[in-house]
Amino acid sequence: MQRNVIDLKVYDSKDFPAYLPKLTSLYEDLFNGGKGFRAKLIWMMSDALSLPPKCEHLLAQTIEFIHNASLLHDDLVDRSHLRRGKTTAWLKYTPEYAVLAGDYLLARVMVNLSSHGNIKLVQYTSEVISDLLEGEWLQDSVVGDFFVSLEQLDRIHNLKTASLFKWCLRAPFIALERYDKDLHGILEEMGTLLGQLFQRSDDLLDYNIRNYESKAILGDLKSGYLNSFGAFACEGLDRQQINHVIRSKDLDAFYNGIGGREVFEQKVKDFDMANEKLIGLYFHHSERLKKYLIPSEEKLITYLNPLTDLLYWRKKTSD
Amino acid sequence: MTEVKTLSKGSPEFESYLLGSFSKTHRALPIQTLNANSSLETVTFEIVPVPEIKRPSFAILISHLLKVRAFILILFPVYLILVKNNADGTIEDPMVVLVSTFGILSAYIAVNLRNDYTDHMKGLDRINRQAGSRVIQKGWMTASEVRSFAHFFVVLAFFLAGLVIFAFPMVIGVVLLTTMVGIWAQFLKKGSFKYHKGGEFFVFLLLGPLLTTGYQISISGFWDIESLYLGIIWGWLVVFLQHLKNFEYIMINSQAGYQNTVTWLGFDKTKVLLKVWWLIFMAMFVTYHLRYSGVFWTWFVCTVLSFCTLPFFISLNNLRSSIGSDLLRSRRLGYNLVLITLFLWAAENIWYWAQWQAWGI
Missing domain, CATH: 1.10.600.10 (Farnesyl Diphosphate Synthase)
Incomplete structure (x- = not known):
């Protein structure tokens, strides 16, 4: 259709x-x-x-x-x-x-x-807005912190980005008054993973990885914010090295800061590998989701499965 | 991707996967936990064949499992009481000293193992990937094995306590009191004391005055005000460390619904709590030295600690995020303050011991 x-x-x-x-x-x-x-x-x-x-x-x-x-x-x-x-x-x-x-x-x-x-829809939406605002608050609190870890950023992104993806998956079922807690648990897990993958892919754009839309390079870094890939790439660097990275005006300076272009490319590979595990988890949950769908709804899986390609690998699919 | 399985709390297999007793050939490593500490909890496990799990050497495994680095919380007050009683000439039997020391260590190990097991089952160590020994989460041991080890060390602790009671019957009071406090703290209705605001009071008692007076009774047959005071100071210091740790995990604990004094007070008031707590500790520490030590050491310790306290207080004042690296830095500065205190205290003891040796005392 x-x-x-x-x-x-x-x-x-x-x-x-x-x-x-x-x-x-x-x-x-x-x-x-x-x-x-x-x-x-x-x-x-x-x-x-x-x-x-x-x-x-x-x-x-x-x-x-x-x-x-x-x-x-x-x-x-x-x-x-x-x-x-x-x-x-x-x-x-x-x-x-x-x-x-x-x-x-x-x-x-x-x-x-x-x-x-639908009062449950109102309640759930209020919770999501609350999570979103918490995430924004926390994100602002880590501006200028170049030693923040990937795990800490994930917590912020789970509130700020993933909450909206979770809402997109759960709200339609709530609107249909389908409140099965196991079903919503699966949707919550899938939404979390989609949000995480989307955010990480968006953060890679900052380093010109799969940047098909020509987004500005190093925008986050210049704004004083170390995004998820930045935190991943800078893990283990000492204070002097981090200071060098912070002052990067272009990608070449960033490569030098973390140890060279080859190191950067290896970091991208490692980051992609870590996210492939998340994609694998996403498919695991989508398999579980089938049990809660009636036959006419199973095309939902065909809609949801390609999202990882779209959101993380930035592969275009037909609408 | 390796085999993955998701189970909800209502599933009959849930507990066996968490315990690790579902299979002898595979381990279930928790990789994702949703709605921890609630009836809606779901856990996604990665199922790994046991031979594929990279276990460290036995020494490293044991040091992680038993949290050897944390032994200082027990061994330092034990050392202080030993030195004091040795100086007072009140130690009755070195063998009893050995048995008492091992008994206390066994009890401490048992509590730590039990905490690891409980925190894994409740989800605290699954949602916070820095907490606990990580022995269960990495698949090095199963939760049921850790629980069995905890039981072993409890039995060992009671056995050793029994030997000490035989030597000094008076110690039975402290052993019974400690056991009652420990059991009550661990098995409160809504979960162990770690998940209650004010639960730190039990930590204060168990690692503070009960420890020092109990140990003194076990090695000399009596207790005195100095050891009680020492216990109060030490318990206060240990709780300071507990508050620091809880402050680092304030966001994780709050989101998961785990309660303690820090989550109850909130981020801003906890900064005040930490400063006040440390200042009270310093006041008690200095008054202890004024009463039981020389003037030189009192003022030396006071000056050094005051100087070292400044960076910690400044870092707390400047702290503006409950999630960034600055929080870790503040925690490290707090820990360093405690280490400096212990170093000064140990140095003072060694100095006095050297003086006594020189004077032939």
């Missing part, structure tokens, strides 16, 4: 008050540039589970609102100047508007979900 993400249309200016100055243009800038991957994930889940269209739209809108609210706040916290090739909201408008616009999206999420009437 071919569907275009544009059909989902998560943002409509008519859903927001007309009397709030600049809100509409801020949101149009924000929503027009996005790939809407999380909304696409909701579409896959909805298609496999035969979710009613109204419910599908609600879930897709909810997750994109939460995600984009976090981007508005993130850009201000990080003092980023660009988002999706455009000037960030806090810079183009004001920091106050960026914060309020993010808060407003989260408030709209609560309004929309509570109107829907």
